[in-house]
Amino acid sequence: MNLALHSPLDMHLHLRQDEMLDAVAPLSAKYFAGGVVMPNLIPPINSIERLLWYKAEVKRATAPYVFEPYMTLFFRSYTFSELEEARRNIIGVKLYPSGITTNSEGGVQDLSLIEPTLSMMQELDIPLLVHGETNGFVMDRESEFCRIYQLLASKFPGLRIVMEHITTRDAVVLLDRYENLFATITPHHLLTTLDDVVGGLMNPHLFCKPIAKRPEDRDALLAAALSAHSKVMMGTDSAPHPTNMKESHGCAAGVFSAPIALPLLAELFERHNALDRLQAFVSSNACRIYRITPREKEVRLIKQSMIIPASYLSIVPMWAGYEISWSFEA
């Protein structure tokens, strides 16, 4: 069995910088036509100057592949002219509630302070991408944040808001309640629950933020993805860390999945007789929601088993060593 995907897009991607960028960027660029590149470097990408530098870096590291880097700015209080100037070089602005995820220590603490910038983004039609977690108990952070999603969605009805890497039924439910709320979902949150992280042996390579939740949450995400709900998009949130940062006393958050995301999804969608929805989940929905037209790039998959590599350079992917039933056509 074969499957041709047209211009698959990774709508949430961490490419890092320097050696790590050079290591991981080709692994995304080979199999995707584009990706939304997260701005949480140290220091973050929060000026036009850094944005243009980073975009050039990503372009350099993904060459010669056909791969469009959809850049993002790290949220801060921007002026209208800053946003206006940035607009043609970004797909959106990424908001991290402070200190909640890797390298987001410079993020926003008081949501009332962000309203002027959100108004301008609404006026300029720049989407807002949100890491939606409070600083509460780890299993409740996203559900607690849903209150803030609702607040933002009703206060800025003209602002497209993307709930990034959602993990709960509570977030899925909001999609049908607010016209301007959208979401990305990762492959790993479709395939795992907290049981896979700490239910047997503890698996640092499935540890990420937001953490995988309960089976009923995973089922709600699955239902949305497998039906290719018109407001959801695939974003891997692929977040590489060197092995020594993962298998250690204090393991960094992040699952590395970019080079295997599409075969994982082909296997999952086929198992649920939903292969005909995969194109929408990995590309068409995103094109419509973000109003983008990536260059045509056909990525061909085949139902032929592969063993997920033990590592890509120094980075251990999710499910390293497992056999899955789909792979890329050679």
Added chain:
Amino acid sequence: MNLALHSPLDMHLHLRQDEMLDAVAPLSAKYFAGGVVMPNLIPPINSIERLLWYKAEVKRATAPYVFEPYMTLFFRSYTFSELEEARRNIIGVKLYPSGITTNSEGGVQDLSLIEPTLSMMQELDIPLLVHGETNGFVMDRESEFCRIYQLLASKFPGLRIVMEHITTRDAVVLLDRYENLFATITPHHLLTTLDDVVGGLMNPHLFCKPIAKRPEDRDALLAAALSAHSKVMMGTDSAPHPTNMKESHGCAAGVFSAPIALPLLAELFERHNALDRLQAFVSSNACRIYRITPREKEVRLIKQSMIIPASYLSIVPMWAGYEISWSFEA
């Protein structure tokens, strides 16, 4: 400030075997007057012969300290004469629902099969110690098992049943409902929640089974321990693994706390103005519940800060490198 504890007991302890036994046994024997030694070796301690061998091993490894090893048998279907013979050498029989915790693959799968042995234990007044987790979702396993605790407690009203290392409010609630239900509580479950395991960086050295639960569960455990509820006993569930089994791709379950449990508890109980209850929690309750009289052994603590060692031989303790405000008197 000083504190003298009389014959503190660790009512749930993993001493392992061979080199690991030699490494950890003195660390318990130095600071406790005795401990309930778990039988989950490979193969398990499930015959008189292995029991006597293991008891001799533990005695050898804890010499010359004053330390009484309260031995346990690994649950299986025993004959009356086996139990009668074992009786004078054990404090109880430990039941592991199959495959749920480290080295418990030989445990019991169908609870209806265990009733004949439980009847004999009731007749012989041998306590039943239970690792109470179903094979459900990791955050629900103990709460789901409470149904089985209730079943056992009502079916065998003359059998003392110890709910080991409880982690939930649901289990605490059962203490007041069934006269024959008792519990051990670990220091780490009084001091941590799932947030400490996976809420920030992932911490393999706080990963154990049952996993630390929600803040409201921790609060219920704290209330029971700080009031020295007459049916609760301190058991560290100290469970050493070499560092390479913890900081790895698949991290083994177990928190190593034996050599620091008493200073940790002194700090905790003092913070809550409950130092006067610590003697009951770490010794008197256990003596009354199990009807044991350990040899007198005074263990003196002092309010003087200590840094928890980075490791004890190859074993990393909980909170390695943290400063706590109490220590053992030199």
